[in-house]
Amino acid sequence: MRDTLLQGLLPPLTEAAPAADDPELAALAAAVKDAAARTLGRSLAIRHVDAGSCNGCELEIHALGNAFYDIERFGFRFVASPRHADVLLVTGPVTLNMREALRRTFDATPAPKWVVASGACAADGGAFAGSYAVAGGVAAVLPVDLVIPGCPPSPAALMRGLLALMG
């Protein structure tokens, strides 16, 4: 049984830490870096909010916890309550049916706080922009500090974006 427990996790599968090489991300990160670093050090509590995504983004956010990405080694932690969170990681085009829930989640998060819009839908509504049922991107509802592009953003892209936020 011991073999089963360890095999597959050894030798380590963990990817090397990525460089925040995307100029767009770097520029955005620079804007929040000082404040974030001063306040957070190297620990970031993340509350994910699905504001109407197709669930593709959630699959890749989940992958951040697997042995390959192991995001906790960088001090990132997904928390169950917005009251414990430093960052709201928001996915989806923000449906009108979720708009109030998203706002209330933001209001329940203590300052200082950052909002990361993750994925093409969260950026500007993506494939669903213009629909009667969507607000059209997280920025239509909340102040956004960082946008991570992709449909969906790969775990590597998510990791780069979050690391850039932490400076």
Next chain:
Amino acid sequence: MTSRLLSGEADWFDAGRRMAAGEASLVSLWGDEGRMRLCLREADGGLAVVDMAVDRGAFPSIAALHAPASRLERAACDLYGFLALGAPDGRRWLDHGRWPLRHPLGRRAPHDGAADPYAFLEARGPGVHQIPVGPVHAGIIEPGHFRFHAGGEAVVRLEERLGYTHKGIDALMRGANLARGAELAGRVSGDSTVAYAVAFARAAEAALGADAPPRAHWLRGIMAEMERLANHFGDIGAICNDAAFALMLAHCGILRERTLRAAKTAFGHRLMMDVVVPGGAAVDLAPDGIAAIRALVAEARSTFPKLVRLYDNTASLQERTVGTGVLAADLASRFGAGGVVGRASARDVDARRDHAYPPYDALTFAVPTRKAGDVDARIWVRILEVGESLDLIETMLARLPDGPVRRALAPGGGPGEGWALVEGFRGDVFAHLRLAADGTIARCHLRDPSWLQWPLLEAAIEGNIVADFPLCNKSFNGSYSGVDL
């Protein structure tokens, strides 16, 4: 597959009565311009689409005869503004009152966007209390509201309220060309993007009387099985994690990641989004794709059996899954539940076999079923399906035909109608497409298998402890986005 189109009040009532009597099962029910439509599956597996004209804005409710139609009917009424005469549940479903309009697909009426009140069903008794959960949940999952009535630790009644991720996909589809339609179909439920893309493509090809080249069918088959593998690995791990056995999640997470990486190498996208298109596939298998997929299959064959033994030999885990969240076979049958949920409750159904479309018409595979209907049975069906998918992928790679992967579809080839039933990892995805004369989409209806599974979760959780709800919910793994559209 036999397909029939019926029309008229007698056929409409007859369909409702036969579904209620168990002689046929509901596939879907949806609105269209001036009419309601339903698709049912006959006992011999054939599909029939029945039309019912909407008279002065109203039609006779099917849910009044056959309860599984209720939420589909409520959704259709929200979108079109129709009235379902005699319906057992008149509450709005998708429309929470937060849109700037009512009836987005019918006669639009402005609305102030003020949320509608929603009266949850009640449960009364000494000590019975309510627990509201959601729409924002504690984990990394989709939003939805669960209203529990509990007596002590036991669930007396669960009622789901969904619709939070409603994006207006049906309205975005209207007037779109097929390329845009495929983009939207692939984003109805991201975890099933291949299944939806295949269903949409097959419906479009049927409407145009066209067919994809043979190689495309086989590539679609490989992608569909890889999607099933990725989701089953993820679900088996996540269910065990909800029973506090994180080790299975860690190991299954590795297999899931390997699957997505092989997909990226072979088809250019980890979830294989936008690869299947009407007329075939957007890309051919990459040169190093076959080796990547074969390596995945080899690793899964070596690792997965050990994980299955670990699951089977861990008493503390079995203690949580065996006998938990039992879905009775007769209920599963009444709702026509497909996929893992149906097959774990003794339903021997699989669109790949029962509506044999290429490449499955040229392949043999087992359709595993279980009788227990509990969390354990739903895990086991997934475990056995992983084995079948690995075999299927190997066979398809070995027999992959040469040739083009895409055939140009005639622009403006409409008007026409086509439909398709395609087996995703969660169950059968139904697509019905009506094209206008200029070839654009007049109406596209996509029915997620979860429509017929979500209501069954309410039944399966009854009498279980509240703390086992995440475990039961994960073992069903219904799609929120898939039913919210």
